[in-house]
Structures are given as C-alpha cells and as structure tokens.
Amino acid sequence: MNEFELIAHLTKSLPANDSVVAGAGDDCAVLDLGVPDKLILFKTDAVVEGVHFMRETPPEKIGRKALARCLSDLAAMAGTPTAALVTMALPEKFEVEFVSGIYSGLNALAEKYGVAVVGGETTTNPGRMLISIALLGIVPRGKQILRSGAKVGDAIFVTGELGGSLAGRHLEFEPRLTEARWLAEHFHVHAMMDLSDGLAGDLRHLTAASQVGAVLLKSALPVSRAAKLRARENSRAQPAALAALTDGEDFELLFTVASPDAVKLLDAWKKKFSGLKLSCIGKIVAGEEIHLRDQHGSHQLNAHGYVHFA
Amino acid sequence: MNEFELIAHLTKSLPANDSVVAGAGDDCAVLDLGVPDKLILFKTDAVVEGVHFMRETPPEKIGRKALARCLSDLAAMAGTPTAALVTMALPEKFEVEFVSGIYSGLNALAEKYGVAVVGGETTTNPGRMLISIALLGIVPRGKQILRSGAKVGDAIFVTGELGGSLAGRHLEFEPRLTEARWLAEHFHVHAMMDLSDGLAGDLRHLTAASQVGAVLLKSALPVSRAAKLRARENSRAQPAALAALTDGEDFELLFTVASPDAVKLLDAWKKKFSGLKLSCIGKIVAGEEIHLRDQHGSHQLNAHGYVHFA
Numbered sequence: 147m148n149e150f151e152l153i154a155h156l157t158k159s160l161p162a163n164d165s166v167v168a169g170a171g172d173d174c175a176v177l178d179l180g181v182p183d184k185l186i187l188f189k190t191d192a193v194v195e196g197v198h199f200m201r202e203t204p205p206e207k208i209g210r211k212a213l214a215r216c217l218s219d220l221a222a223m224a225g226t227p228t229a230a231l232v233t234m235a236l237p238e239k240f241e242v243e244f245v246s247g248i249y250s251g252l253n254a255l256a257e258k259y260g261v262a263v264v265g266g267e268t269t270t271n272p273g274r275m276l277i278s279i280a281l282l283g284i285v286p287r288g289k290q291i292l293r294s295g296a297k298v299g300d301a302i303f304v305t306g307e308l309g310g311s312l313a314g315r316h317l318e319f320e321p322r323l324t325e326a327r328w329l330a331e332h333f334h335v336h337a338m339m340d341l342s343d344g345l346a347g348d349l350r351h352l353t354a355a356s357q358v359g360a361v362l363l364k365s366a367l368p369v370s371r372a373a374k375l376r377a378r379e380n381s382r383a384q385p386a387a388l389a390a391l392t393d394g395e396d397f398e399l400l401f402t403v404a405s406p407d408a409v410k411l412l413d414a415w416k417k418k419f420s421g422l423k424l425s426c427i428g429k430i431v432a433g434e435e436i437h438l439r440d441q442h443g444s445h446q447l448n449a450h451g452y453v454h455f456a
Numbered sequence: 457m458n459e460f461e462l463i464a465h466l467t468k469s470l471p472a473n474d475s476v477v478a479g480a481g482d483d484c485a486v487l488d489l490g491v492p493d494k495l496i497l498f499k500t501d502a503v504v505e506g507v508h509f510m511r512e513t514p515p516e517k518i519g520r521k522a523l524a525r526c527l528s529d530l531a532a533m534a535g536t537p538t539a540a541l542v543t544m545a546l547p548e549k550f551e552v553e554f555v556s557g558i559y560s561g562l563n564a565l566a567e568k569y570g571v572a573v574v575g576g577e578t579t580t581n582p583g584r585m586l587i588s589i590a591l592l593g594i595v596p597r598g599k600q601i602l603r604s605g606a607k608v609g610d611a612i613f614v615t616g617e618l619g620g621s622l623a624g625r626h627l628e629f630e631p632r633l634t635e636a637r638w639l640a641e642h643f644h645v646h647a648m649m650d651l652s653d654g655l656a657g658d659l660r661h662l663t664a665a666s667q668v669g670a671v672l673l674k675s676a677l678p679v680s681r682a683a684k685l686r687a688r689e690n691s692r693a694q695p696a697a698l699a700a701l702t703d704g705e706d707f708e709l710l711f712t713v714a715s716p717d718a719v720k721l722l723d724a725w726k727k728k729f730s731g732l733k734l735s736c737i738g739k740i741v742a743g744e745e746i747h748l749r750d751q752h753g754s755h756q757l758n759a760h761g762y763v764h765f766a
Contacts, residue, residue, distance in 0.1 A: 147552055149578055152552065152555065152578060153577075153578060155552065155556070156555065156556065156559050156578075157575065160563065160572070160573040160574070160575075161563050161566040161567045161571060161572055161573050162572045162573075162574075163538070163539075163570055163571070163572045165538050165539060165572060166539065166572045166574055169572065169573075169574040169575055170573075170574060170575030170576070171575065172575075175539065175541065175574035175575050177538065177539055177572075177574070177592070179489070179491055179494070179496065179538065179592075179594060180491040180492070180494060180594075181489055181490040181491050182490070182492070184489070184490060186489065186496075186592070188539060188541060188574060188590070188592060189541070190500075190541045190543050190576055190577065190588070190590045191577060192543050192545060192577065192579045192588070194545065194579055194580060194581055196582065197579070197580050228473070228475050228487065228489065229473075229475060229476065229485065229487055229498060231485065231498060231499070231500045231590065233500050233502050233588050235502060235504065235586055242457055242462065242465065245462065245466065246465070246466065249466050253470065253471050256471040257471045260473055261471060261473070262470070262471055262472045262473045262475060262476045262479065262487075263470040263471050263472075263479075263480075264470070264472075264476055264478075264479040264480060264485035264487070264498060265467065265470075265479060265480030265481065265482075265485050266480070266500055267463075267500065267501060267502065268459055268462060268463060268466075269502050269504055269507070270504060270507050271504055271581070271584070271586060272506065272583075272584070273582075273583050273584070274581070274582070274583070276545055276581055276586060278500070278502070278543050278588045280498070280500045280541065280590035282487070282489075282496070282498060282592070284489060284490075
C-alpha cells in the first residue's frame with residue numbers, strides 16, 4: 147500500500163460537521179466558520195530530516211522550506227495566509243543556534259507574506275528532526291479553487307519550470323500566492339493545485355477529482371535548466387522531459403481554464419508577471435487516462451508518475 | 457536550556473499581524489478572523505512513540521490520546537472544537553491495521569465532541585511514529601479565558617484528581633470541554649489552563665503570566681487513587697502528594713475565581729457535575745513565589761516542579 151492508497155483508505159469515512167466545505171483530498175481543507183464574506187483554509191505539512199532536508203542543510207533554509215510548502219498549498223486554493231503554528235520535534239541533542247536558525251528562515255518568509263507565527267511546541271523525536279507547520283488562511287467566499295472543477299476542453303497551464311528541484315530550488319522556491327490570487331481575480335480558473343510530487347502524478351489527482359482525462363504535449367513542457375543540465379552531464383540520469391514530469395518538489399501552480407480564455411490569459415500574464423514563465427501544456431479530455439504526445443505519437447502516463455517512453 | 461527556556465528564546469519576537477488576539481504562550485492561540493461574535497482558537501500538539509505512548513500501546517488509545525490532548529488545550533480557553541488535521545509520521549515499516557486503529561480511536565473521540573477531521577498527511581519518520589494534531593475551534597468573542605487574568609486574592613481550583621496518570625489514565629482521560637464552557641458561562645473565571653506537565657510546574661506558568669504568586673494547601677490537593685496506591689506499594693516511589701504535584705499528564709482544569717465566588721461555585725458544581733471532584737487548593741497572593749503549606753509550615757515550590765519537602 148503506497149502513501150496515496152493509505153490516505154484513501156484512512157479518509158474513506160471521517161467525522162464531519164456543518165463547518166466543512168471541503169475536507170480531506172484537496173490542497174487545503176475549506177471551512178465555514180461564519181465569517182460573512184470569507185471561508186477559512188486549514189493545512190498542515192511536515193518536513194523530515196533525511197527526507198525533505200539533510201543534516202547539513204543550512205537551518206534558515208529548512209525553516210523557510212517548511213513554511214513555504216504550506217504557503218504553496220494555500221496558494222493552490224487562491225487563498226491568503228493568516229497565521230501559522232510551528233511544531234518542532236527535536237533529537238535529544240541539538241544546537242540552540244541551529245533551532246534559532248530554523249526560526250529565522252521561517253520568520254523571514256512569514257514576514258514577507260504577512261503571516262503571524264502564533265506559537266507551536268517543541269517535543270522530542272530521538273534520532274532526527276521533524277518540523278510540522280499548521281497554517282490558517284482565508285479566501286473570499288465562493289472564490290476557493292478546488293482540484294475538482296476541471297472540464298473537458300479546458301486548457302492546462304503550469305507556472306515556472308519543472309524538474310531538477312533537488313539541485314537547490316526545493317530550498318528556495320517562492321510560493322505562488324500573488325500569482326494565484328491574481329488568477330482567481332481575473333480569470334475563471336476551473337481547477338488548481340500545487341505541484342509537489344511531480345506533474346505526472348499530481349495531474350492525476352486533479353483529473354481524478356474532476357473525473358476527466360488529459361493530454362499533455364511533451365514539447366510544451368517547461369523543462370528547468372537544472373533538469374536539462376543534469377541530463378546532459380550524466381548519461382545515467384533520466385531524460386530531462388521525464389525529470390520535469392516526475393522529479394517533484396516543483397511547487398508551481400497547475401491549473402485549468404476554458405480554452406477560449408487561454409490566449410487572453412497568456413497575454414495578461416506576460417504583462418503582469420514578466421519574470422515568470424506560464425506554459426499551456428495540454429488539454430483536459432473525456433475519460434480518465436493521461437496521455438503524453440510527442441513526435442512518435444501518444445503514450446499513456448502510468449499512475450505512479452512514470453511514463454513509458456516508447 | 458530546557459524546553460521552556462528554549463520556547464521563551466524562540467518566541468521572543470515572532471511575526472504578528474492584526475488577526476492576533478493572543479499568540480504564543482497560552483494554551484491556544486486566539487485569532488480574530490472576522491466572525492462577528494466569535495474568535496478562533498488554533499492549537500497543535502504532537503505525541504511521540506517512546507515518549508507519550510509505547511509501541512505496545514493499543515493503537516485506538518494512541519489516536520484517542522493525540523486528539524484528547526489538543527481538546528484539553530481548547531477546553532482550557534473555554535472553547536468549542538470545530539475541525540482537526542492529522543499528521544502521521546510513520547516508520548518505514550508499519551501495519552495498515554495499526555494506523556487504521558489510531559484513526560478509529562481518534563475518530564471516535566472526534567465524533568463524541570462534534571469535531572470534523574478534515575485531512576492531514578502521512579510522511580516518513582524512520583525509526584518511530586509521531587502523530588501531530590492541528591485543531592481549530594471557536595469561543596464567544598470576549599469569553600476566552602487566558603492564563604494571564606489571575607488576581608491577588610483569587611481562589612485556585614482544580615478539577616478531578618492529580619498524579620499517577622501514567623498507570624493508565626493518560627490514555628483515557630476526558631477533555632474537560634463541557635465543564636470549561638459551563639464555568640465560562642456561569643462564573644467569572646479569571647484565569648484557566650489545563651494541567652499537562654504537573655500542577656507545580658503548570659501553576660507557575662499561570663502565575664508568571666498573571667504576575668502573581670500562589671499558596672497551595674497540601675491537605676487540599678486531590679491526590680489520585682493511582683498515586684496513593686503506587687506510594688503505598690513501592691517504598692521507592694515518591695510520596696503521593698509529590699506525585700500529584702509533579703507527575704504530569706493529568707489534563708484537568710486549573711483555574712481561579714474571585715474568593716467571594718468560591719462557595720457558590722462549589723455548590724453549583726456539585727449539582728451540575730456530581731461525578732467529578734472540584735477542589736479549592738489554595739489562593740493567589742502578591743509576589744511571584746509559589747508556596748506549599750502543610751502541618752510543618754510553608755515550603756517554596758521550585759521552578760522545575762519539584763518541591764523540597766522539609
């Protein structure tokens with residue numbers, strides 16, 4: 147049983163109440179707590195030593211990444227973050243300067259996006275460090291963007307470039323909060339999520355939630371310089387396009403809009419965010435399969451994010 | 457540097473914004489997100505294998521305890537819980553039945569108190585299991601009870617019995633949500649918190665936040681049967697009264713009201729909650745020291761929760 151199967155098993159029937167607008171299965175939970183014009187977004191995310199960062203990672207970057215991952219999930223709902231709690235599980239021996247460094251990195255990013263850090267706790271986790279962030283935010287009522295709204299015929303977009311994030315970007319990425327809010331304000335975005343596990347796997351979560359399929363164009367994938375460099379320098383590395391599909395930790399936005407809006411969106415985006423690429427990478431189709439088209443034809447992407455290149 | 461010194465160091469200057477009513481340092485953070493008549497309570501708490509539960513602890517009890525600890529913190533603010541997120545950090549090898557059992561225990565308690573479980577995540581924590589709960593709740597605006605409101609002359613109360621929790625109660629305690637809300641509705645409670653680290657240590661957090669001191673009466677301490685039993689059966693165990701002061705994991709309410717309200721409160725409590733003891737254990741005094749009075753005189757309680765019996 148992999149992570150996604152386990153989560154599906156555990157979240158089959160969870161306790162609910164009247165406050166729940168969207169529960170498990172999207173980037174954030176959406177709650178109605180009675181704010182007249184707003185809904186509440188609620189999210190947790192953890193980073194673990196040896197998995198999401200290394201012991202030698204500078205502490206400021208660890209703290210920054212821990213919060214940035216959560217902010218990216220809030221961006222995926224077109225939300226605005228409000229307050230965070232920090233849970234630090236520390237090994238029995240640790241340097242106070244290291245822990246302070248984690249907070250410095252985290253606090254700097256919190257300041258940048260107006261997030262209050264309102265407490266948390268420290269506890270013991272013998273052997274390794276784990277940092278979990280709980281984040282609250284708001285979204286104008288009715289303006290939250292779920293994964294489940296994609297429609298047949300939609301154009302699929304992705305921000306930035308994909309692949310090779312582990313070369314460094316995973317510690318320095320910018321959560322797309324500003325871009326997501328602008329999208330929600332100016333366009334009718336049907337479905338959106340952030341890319342954390344790799345486009346091939348993440349797109350499947352979006353299409354499954356929307357009960358649709360998708361076709362991607364290989365030549366349209368925005369492959370990062372880091373992924374290209376690695377593919378060129380190391381003949382045993384996977385091809386750059388495959389890296390863009392499966393590396394993960396991209397933390398870019400994946401979203402769909404009706405096809406007639408696509409050109410208008412690309413034009414407006416270029417004017418507004420000239421420093422950040424926006425790529426139309428394919429379209430939503432009927433069915434439930436995801437295909438990748440290249441000069442040789444169409445190949446099915448499998449459920450685990452890996453593509454069988456013919 | 458102990459846990460409390462570390463937290464004090466880390467929380468000296470945290471990013472804030474206009475939503476923060478009370479940040480780090482109380483049982484929950486209190487936020488104003490614009491609900492006309494309510495404030496939002498926000499809390500996280502983690503349990504770690506080998507620290508808060510053992511590998512042989514039944515999984516249902518682990519899940520129950522993880523949520524109950526958070527609910528106890530919400531009770532300490534006189535709040536009502538709304539929604540929880542569950543973060544499970546799992547070792548590389550785990551039994552799906554064990555993880556399902558954790559959710560069963562957690563979900564059953566969530567149902568009992570009307571809490572929606574709206575998602576969370578699973579991640580890897582090689583070597584041991586860690587479960588962190590993030591909890592949201594509400595409290596009528598202006599009715600939240602902080603640690604900082606105790607006044608000189610107040611009577612100090614504690615619910616239930618203290619000490620010996622590790623004999624079993626720490627896995628089965630009932631968060632005092634109902635009792636706390638009743639208190640807030642019917643009496644002017646000046647300060648309140650839940651007991652997690654032991655009365656001697658926790659009371660110090662309350663008196664420090666309120667800038668007052670306290671005198672406890674040893675004979676008034678409600679010592680649990682489990683603590684008495686252990687003291688009687690094992691000559692090397694600490695005296696039962698010391699266990700009640702320092703064992704921790706009691707998850708009872710500690711609160712203060714003006715002295716003239718004390719008798720009325722005890723009478724009303726007996727009628728309302730006949731199955732749960734309420735004890736007046738001392739009073740708030742000027743200064744910053746905490747003393748324990750017994751037949752031999754008055755002894756100072758030290759900062760780490762241990763009392764030097766003369």
